[in-house]
Amino acid sequence: MFILPQHHHLHQAATIRRHHHHHNHRVYCAITTQIKTRPKLEQVVINTTTLVTPPKIDDPSLKSTWSQRAWVATGCTTVLASLASSVIGSYDSHIWLEPVLSGFIGYLFADLGSGVYHWGIDNYGDASTPVFGSQIDAFQGHHKWPWTITKRQFANNLHALARVITYTVLPIDLILHDQPVTMGFVGIASGCIMFSQQFHAWAHGTKSKLPQVVVALQDAGVLVSRSQHAAHHRQPYNNNYCIVSGVWNRFLDENKVFEALEMLVFFKLGLWPRSWSEPNSDWTEEAEDSPGIYFS
Numbered sequence: 669m670f671i672l673p674q675h676h677h678l679h680q681a682a683t684i685r686r687h688h689h690h691h692n693h694r695v696y697c698a699i700t701t702q703i704k705t706r707p708k709l710e711q712v713v714i715n716t717t718t719l720v721t722p723p724k725i726d727d728p729s730l731k732s733t734w735s736q737r738a739w740v741a742t743g744c745t746t747v748l749a750s751l752a753s754s755v756i757g758s759y760d761s762h763i764w765l766e767p768v769l770s771g772f773i774g775y776l777f778a779d780l781g782s783g784v785y786h787w788g789i790d791n792y793g794d795a796s797t798p799v800f801g802s803q804i805d806a807f808q809g810h811h812k813w814p815w816t817i818t819k820r821q822f823a824n825n826l827h828a829l830a831r832v833i834t835y836t837v838l839p840i841d842l843i844l845h846d847q848p849v850t851m852g853f854v855g856i857a858s859g860c861i862m863f864s865q866q867f868h869a870w871a872h873g874t875k876s877k878l879p880q881v882v883v884a885l886q887d888a889g890v891l892v893s894r895s896q897h898a899a900h901h902r903q904p905y906n907n908n909y910c911i912v913s914g915v916w917n918r919f920l921d922e923n924k925v926f927e928a929l930e931m932l933v934f935f936k937l938g939l940w941p942r943s944w945s946e947p948n949s950d951w952t953e954e955a956e957d958s959p960g961i962y963f964s
């Protein structure tokens with residue numbers, strides 16, 4: 669069973685013990701309790717150092733490091749290897765329609781996947797959650813200071829997903845390289861997932877400052893639009909999670925798919941999603957220090 673890692677401060681241990689005290693009629697495993705102790709601001713301020721102040725425009729935390737660039741390079745290589753396997757295999761076996769169709773399904777799948785993942789890290793866990801903690805923390809920071817994503821350098825924004833793609837897709841490339849239809853799906857889906865953070869950053873851009881081709885693709889619905897994603901950053905903060913094309917957003921929101929998943933998670937695991945809480949400092953955007961960058 670997971671117990672708090674040793675580097676956590678006493679404050680956090682104290683918070684959790686208090687929580688145990690209040691709810692000592694129930695038994696949770698430690699990780700569940702940790703996830704449930706989120707919403708209060710003072711806890712966030714005490715527990716995590718990264719969420720206290722927004723990064724400044726030229727903050728080093730927004731710049732790419734060489735290791736981040738290396739991960740983006742391996743991620744891109746992985747995606748290109750998948751696409752190359754698909755093209756070469758299709759050429760050899762004279763099939764074109766199937767790999768193109770499977771690539772298109774990969775594009776649709778990536779948008780859905782981005783939505784489910786984004787919903788998960790927006791609603792559950794915190795900075796101390798194993799594996800996903802840094803992503804959860806980053807997305808919480810993004811809700812407070814959405815405009816900073818436009819100030820991040822390319823690899824700084826993409827490296828986390830590039831790393832995941834490298835670990836998961838590279839083995840698939842090696843095993844299934846002779847299956848052009850599958851590789852078409854894998855290549856397009858993994859490429860769109862890796863670049864979803866770039867599409868997300870563009871969704872926060874100002875029309876006049878974005879490349880014209882990006883604006884055209886956003887307006888055509890190929891990439892997630894600025895207006896659709898702006899709705900994600902407004903009350904009630906529980907919709908428009910998809911950040912590749914956004915093509916799934918309407919269907920998922922109208923059919924309350926995430927609400928159904930939240931009910932399922934609550935009744936099966938007892939976890940309370942952040943979106944059920946009153947809009948609080950976890951979600952609301954702080955006053956912006958560089959007006960005009962966001963929502964325009």
Ligand SMILES: [Zn+2]
Nearest residue numbers: 786790807900
């Ligand atoms: Zn979000």
Ligand SMILES: [Zn+2]
Nearest residue numbers: 810814868897
């Ligand atoms: Zn956003």
